[in-house]
Amino acid sequence: MRWMWIDRFTEFLPGKRAVAIKNVSLAEEHVHDHYEAFPMHPASLMIEGMAQTGGILVGQMTNFQEKVVLAKVTKAEFDDIVCPGDQLTYEADMESFAREAASIRGVVRKNGNPIGTVDLMFSHVDQNLAGTKFPEENFVFTGSFQRMVAPFLEGGDG
Amino acid sequence: MTETEVFAKVQETLVDALGVDDDEVTPQATLTGDLGAESIDFLDIVFRLEKAFNIKIPRGELFPDNILNNPEFVQNGRLTDAGLKELRQRMPHADLTEFEKNPDINKMADLFKVQTIVNYIVGKLAA
Known part of the structure; x- marks a missing residue:
């Protein structure tokens, strides 16, 4: 199973903004480990959810040709906990985009109310300054991520 | 914009980017x-x-690249005379006085000071 921490996109404006939702369910194993007596969705996975929302926004800029990886969590602040039955919304706005990297500003909502800020930077790993080579195959953007966003793109087949 | 005003904005930028006080x-x-x-x-x-200064910073201009990986510029872990000449041309905004006495490439990171950025921005805004 692919490591996916968003359920679907509700808005996708290429180069500008992406909004995705994630419904937290008691059927998900991870909440039972975090914690058995009080299941809740970990903050680290909210960062991952924002990274996936923003990462796809960044990846689409180059038609998913670059390998986009999370390079820096510039800021991550949460004011509330998230439990099974809650719906999370990840709003990612493109802040900067360059050949080597990109940054987004993110707002996390719980059932519509803002509960957090997650600002991130992504790197295009093939453009790294050290000149390190990575496999040719794009291991970041496989079909499953692209299918999620296809309905929002012109000529998309989703 | 005065140098003091530039410094204040650079300070704010670094506080946000690096999470420092x-x-x-x-x-x-x-x-x-x-x-x-x-x-x-x-x-x-x-x-x-x-964004803060509404300027365009070409890559490699503020923080020069392609010096350390050039064998003409680096030998035995030190910048050669050609390397130092290149660095002087590429980084007029840095104070190279101390570095030139012992151009050990491990000490090159020390050239990137807050004042180096301030000098660069002041020059850029005046251009």
């Missing part, structure tokens, strides 16, 4: 040694400076 961002503080910047932070800083 404003009193740590002194003119002589080094980005990597004193403020803990890593490679991705340099790009983050460039992005933020472009």
Whole structure:
């Protein structure tokens, strides 16, 4: 199973903004480990959810040709906990985009109310300054991520 | 914009980019040694400076690249005379006085000080 921490996109404006939702369910194993007596969705996975929302926004800029990886969590602040039955919304706005990297500003909502800020930077790993080579195959953007966003793109087949 | 005003904005930029306190961002503080910047932070800083000052910073202009990987410029872990000449041309905004006495490439990171950025921005705004 692919490591996916968003359920679907509700808005996708290429180069500008992406909004995705994630419904937290008691059927998900991870909440039972975090914690058995009080299941809740970990903050680290909210960062991952924002990274996936923003990462796809960044990846689409180059038609998913670059390998986009999370390079820096510039800021991550949460004011509330998230439990099974809650719906999370990840709003990612493109802040900067360059050949080597990109940054987004993110707002996390719980059932519509803002509960957090997650600002991130992504790197295009093939453009790294050290000149390190990575496999040719794009291991970041496989079909499953692209299918999620296809309905929002012109000529998309989703 | 005066140099003091430029410094205040650079300070604010570095506080946001590196998560440091404003009193740590002194003119002589080094980005990597004193403020803990890593490679991705340099790009983050460039992005933020472009926005804060509404300028375009071509890659390699503020923080020069392609010097350390050129054998003409580096020999036995030190910059050659040609390397130093190149660095002087590429980094007129840095104070190379100390570095030139012992151009050990491991000490090159110390050239990237808060004041180096301030000098660069002041020059850029005057151009």
